[in-house]
Amino acid sequence: MRILVTGAAGFIASNLIPRLLNRGDVVAGIDNFFLGKRAYVVQHENFTFHELDLLDLDGVIRILEEFKPDRIWHLAANSDISYGTKYTDFDLKGGTLVTYNVLEAMRRTGVKELVFSSSGAVYGEPTIMPTPEDYGPILPISLYAASKVACETLITAYAHNYDMRAWIYRFGNIVGPNPTHGVIHDFVLRLRDEPTKLTVLGDGTQAKPYVYVEDCLDGMEFGVANAPGHVNVYNLAVDDQTTVRQITDWTIEAMGIDRGKIDVQYGDSPRGWRGDVPYVKLDTSRMTKLGWTPKLSSNEATKRTIREVVEQFREGPLK
């Protein structure tokens, strides 16, 4: 198969692309290196990389016309909620407009299949937990999540009007090697530079389901192979949750820092930043019914990732 991956130098795509290549797919990738890192770009004879901002619609169309993908994995996105609250057009451009461009380029060049990474943040602060895919009302509290909803609805409308198929995955927190952001990434880099002090956003009680990236990709691929619908929407999560306090403790331990010699400062409220949803629990039963369950629990995924990222960033952050 010929597969185009957006956000190709980012966290999830850089874990996906080797899997696709290993099974014989021919892959092209696009990234603008806003969040993505040059160190994460895969080198392989069946992989072509394009440095491009997806806001350039003509550029996207040109790549689709040349590469003629059978399917697109659209993984490019801002993933920093508080950045999007500060720069209010960031998710609008980097999420909504970019997704419009991908869909419009698909329509104009006849590409029919899209895999999309959405987020459990679309549910806002739901009154039902674990939250199922059919939950309503959809009232997100961050511009990041608002953009994910906007992308989802662009996808459903394009699918209906232009005969496309789509798989939309609403992620829990995905963790694993090649991080570009997130709590583990930040803690490891900050503790490396300053092992005697750690300031934590929020009071540490935030509890969310952390999914190991290989599980995430297994689940996405299982859904693409087995979900029967025209537009398929699945939560992709695990059933347990890990707290920020646990991640703090485990990271300090994995860095070999003496707990007695570090001053950890927690915030006063559970919400780490405006727009953050501190307690997330996603209903995973739709995915289970389809026949797929993750291998690692949230705590296992978190611990393993901490070990891997401590190792990966031993010499400092990658470029």
Next chain:
Amino acid sequence: MRILVTGAAGFIASNLIPRLLNRGDVVAGIDNFFLGKRAYVVQHENFTFHELDLLDLDGVIRILEEFKPDRIWHLAANSDISYGTKYTDFDLKGGTLVTYNVLEAMRRTGVKELVFSSSGAVYGEPTIMPTPEDYGPILPISLYAASKVACETLITAYAHNYDMRAWIYRFGNIVGPNPTHGVIHDFVLRLRDEPTKLTVLGDGTQAKPYVYVEDCLDGMEFGVANAPGHVNVYNLAVDDQTTVRQITDWTIEAMGIDRGKIDVQYGDSPRGWRGDVPYVKLDTSRMTKLGWTPKLSSNEATKRTIREVVEQFREGPLK
């Protein structure tokens, strides 16, 4: 109160503005005359009109800085679903980006209250009818509805992050004088030019709740005065439905056309066009519980509007 109205030369705003002025509000309006008509712009000493495209963020900010509104009624929108399917960036620009600009201008100038006209189309083709506001999943089938969802979620995110209040109304089909589009508008103009033939999109069985514009505005104002939330979402509809076949018959009759001398051609399928939702029934109980019910039924609203539009367009379409 100082109230800014977008889409000020459009159907709903041109019915709203005289009401606001009559109760002593000072009003400013913005329109770019894409759908709005110069004939609908209100002339009044307490009303100022600005010809501006809301895509001009600096222009919107300038007007807000000068006028200092207490509240914005954001009614500007594309309302032609099939146009948005043909020109895929139309709702993205004229709906999503424009709403972002209004919210961003509010944030930068400290305006805190927004009234927004959304649509029952956000529910897509729901499995529950009448459809309540909490319905999920939100999987719209038109780019028009996708944009309405995108606007709603931008509003909820802005309200959460920047301490704004909002009233979001998901409309049935609103009808009344000063139309710029819609089935009654189209039938009256087409029958005026060609009274012996009428081609109807869809098989005429499409059934939707039609709300008279004065009822719509009563309901919106009642909600603004009485809905207690930070972000308030209400269906604004009536409980009965009118079919396109009924509208066809009543319009032909109101135009004084002999039924024996006109050839009415219906389509083969209920869906009038791609992205059209042929059967709509919105749950109105949340609005009823708040204390408001419409005066006219769907059939009454439709019949009255047909009489009024036949009269208003007797000399042809207004400019």
